[in-house]
Amino acid sequence: MAKVNKLPLPVNDDLATLSNVARHRQMKGYPAIWAEQSTLVAAYLQYTASQGNPHVLMPAPISMTVGNLMRDYYKSSKAVVLAYINQIRDARADKVCAMCGSFGSETLDHLLPQANYPEFAILSANLVPACPCNVQRNNTVKGVSQSQRVLHPYFDSVLGQRLVAADIEDPFSQAPKMKLKILLNPMDPDFDAVRFHVDEVLMKTAIIEHFETAWANLWRRPSLLIPKLHGIAMISQPKLVYAIARERGRLDRRHRSLNNWDSVFLSGLLNVPALTSLMQRINDGPPELL
Ligand SMILES: [Zn+2]
Structure with a gap:
């Protein structure tokens, strides 16, 4: 971990x-x-x-x-x-x-x-x-409800969990619309605080622009984001999942955070539509430019 x-x-x-x-x-x-x-x-x-x-x-x-x-x-x-x-x-x-x-x-x-x-x-x-x-x-710290507040990095151990993933709407388009998806169970007692933190802290940063750049790079050259894909012309879905999860694990460890922006982006690729789209790009698309 x-x-x-x-x-x-x-x-x-x-x-x-x-x-x-x-x-x-x-x-x-x-x-x-x-x-x-x-x-x-x-x-x-x-x-x-x-x-x-x-x-x-x-x-x-x-x-x-x-x-x-x-x-x-x-x-x-x-x-x-x-x-x-x-x-x-x-x-x-x-x-x-x-x-x-x-x-x-x-x-x-x-x-x-x-x-x-x-x-x-x-x-x-x-x-x-x-x-x-x-x-x-700015000065935002809490919402109307008692459970809505900004998370505290010294006290909120929920920050140690993988909390968010990129939400890639229509991954078959060249410039898909990006959002953030919360991974925490909605029944979790910290869910409202996480939702508030995402809305008031994360969504006010350039995280969506970061995802858009990452997606553009992924399309240009998949191995830029997932080095294991270098030189691969055909890949199966299990192998692609393995390559993404392995790279995400490396980023988690390097940044000592499960919620660093690059891991959050890669988490957004681990679902069937995004994987299918990426497989098509690798298996049917143009080879990586040198
Ligand atoms: Zn920050």
């Missing part, structure tokens, strides 16, 4: 960090943060207890001054006690985005956005390495 999208929590001691920024007289948060430290501690504990669930967390009753200070600390502090922020950002810069599965995580996503939750602006459990999909998602 490949390693998964779910990430280990950062190891920073957030209560110690809070104590540091509250008590150091040379830091600008003193004495405002110090005066409201117990409120912030309660909010931090509530965050951990609820696993960052926006339906459960109450807004912390902090002053606007302290809210602004927390955001300032995130944005601009060079203090040693806040060095973990850059460490979390840098640790996965070249890895698959834990939020959407794209190839890169060069920014930090405040899972609960700092605009609405300034109390968690420097809380390590709220800082998730991500691609710019966090800009597209």
